Amino acid sequence: MISALLLGAVAWGHALEPSLLELDARDPARVQVTWKRPFAEGSPLPLDVLLPPGCAATGPVTVDESTTVRTERWTADCGAAFSGQLSVLGLERTGGDVIFRYQDSEQRHHAVLTPAAPSWSRPQGAASGSPSALRLYLPIGVEHILEGADHLAFVLGLVLLVGRRARALLLAITGFTLAHSLTLALASLDVVRAPSAVVEACIAGSVLLLAVELARPADAPPTWTHRHPALVSMACGLLHGLGFAGALAELGLPQDDLLGALLGFNLGVEAGQLTVVAGLLALGAAARALRLTAQRPLVYALGAVAAMWTLARGWAVLIG
Numbered sequence: 001m002i003s004a005l006l007l008g009a010v011a012w013g014h015a016l017e018p019s020l021l022e023l024d025a026r027d028p029a030r031v032q033v034t035w036k037r038p039f040a041e042g043s044p045l046p047l048d049v050l051l052p053p054g055c056a057a058t059g060p061v062t063v064d065e066s067t068t069v070r071t072e073r074w075t076a077d078c079g080a081a082f083s084g085q086l087s088v089l090g091l092e093r094t095g096g097d098v099i100f101r102y103q104d105s106e107q108r109h110h111a112v113l114t115p116a117a118p119s120w121s122r123p124q125g126a127a128s129g130s131p132s133a134l135r136l137y138l139p140i141g142v143e144h145i146l147e148g149a150d151h152l153a154f155v156l157g158l159v160l161l162v163g164r165r166a167r168a169l170l171l172a173i174t175g176f177t178l179a180h181s182l183t184l185a186l187a188s189l190d191v192v193r194a195p196s197a198v199v200e201a202c203i204a205g206s207v208l209l210l211a212v213e214l215a216r217p218a219d220a221p222p223t224w225t226h227r228h229p230a231l232v233s234m235a236c237g238l239l240h241g242l243g244f245a246g247a248l249a250e251l252g253l254p255q256d257d258l259l260g261a262l263l264g265f266n267l268g269v270e271a272g273q274l275t276v277v278a279g280l281l282a283l284g285a286a287a288r289a290l291r292l293t294a295q296r297p298l299v300y301a302l303g304a305v306a307a308m309w310t311l312a313r314g315w316a317v318l319i320g
């Protein structure tokens with residue numbers, strides 16, 4: 001019973017990544033289909049790929065699963081040329097997006113399929129209107145940070161730790177940004193590697209660290225963390241960057257524009273992060289204007305959630 005509850009808490013705090021559909025149609029008679037769906041509540045999202053009427057699967061579907069993503073691969077025969085409308089069924093129920101990549105002997109396309117626009121048709125003639133990888137991955141970065149409760153909890157803890165010291169907050173946020181940008185790039189380029197389960201447990205531990213520091217009595221001597229928040233945020237940022245890279249690795253990066261995708265994702269993360277920081281500062285100013293003092297209960301709630309994440313993810317590392 002306890003282990004089931006802990007495992008159920010492992011995914012809490014993670015952003016739900018988009019699905020990925022990739023078609024290599026350089027040989028229309030042997031179109032290679034790759035279909036990745038993230039897990040939600042223990043099962044892959046209930047989405048189905050509907051290929052154009054002229055396409056038919058030819059052979060078995062191979063399946064690979066990680067703790068967060070189910071990947072299916074198969075081959076389809078689309079005759080002499082890939083044409084017609086492709087759709088993803090079920091987006092109107094599940095929400096979220098599908099990153100779509102297509103390549104044949106003449107064209108390469110990137111697109112985002114959404115509940116409002118779940119279909120795609122191959123343009124006739126020269127390729128046009130296909131968004132760059134930077135434009136495609138920028139909103140993914142925004143969504144990832146805004147839906148990632150563990151990353152947002154760390155940003156909240158950092159803002160509470162620094163308080164109204166504008167220069168110190170700027171240095172701490174900048175240090176966090178530079179650090180996670182570095183490890184995001186290095187891990188995505190396969191320069192460094194780290195087990196994702198261990199990284200996620202350490203990220204939870206970084207939130208718990210801030211909560212413990214914030215729970216200290218106001219008259220207690222300042223700790224190293226209080227005196228050097230920028231260095232702490234940089235050290236923890238290295239961990240969070242590895243977490244971002246793990247999300248990108250599950251989604252996959254376009255090899256023809258790897259740097260553009262990395263830049264877009266990172267810019268999206270920063271845009272979302274700065275939006276959150278601005279919102280927190282505005283809420284803090286409003287609370288002071290109304291003479292509300294809710295920081296202590298907020299810190300205890302942050303600590304309780306971070307402790308649960310740390311315990312659950314640590315347990316997942318031990319049994320995984």
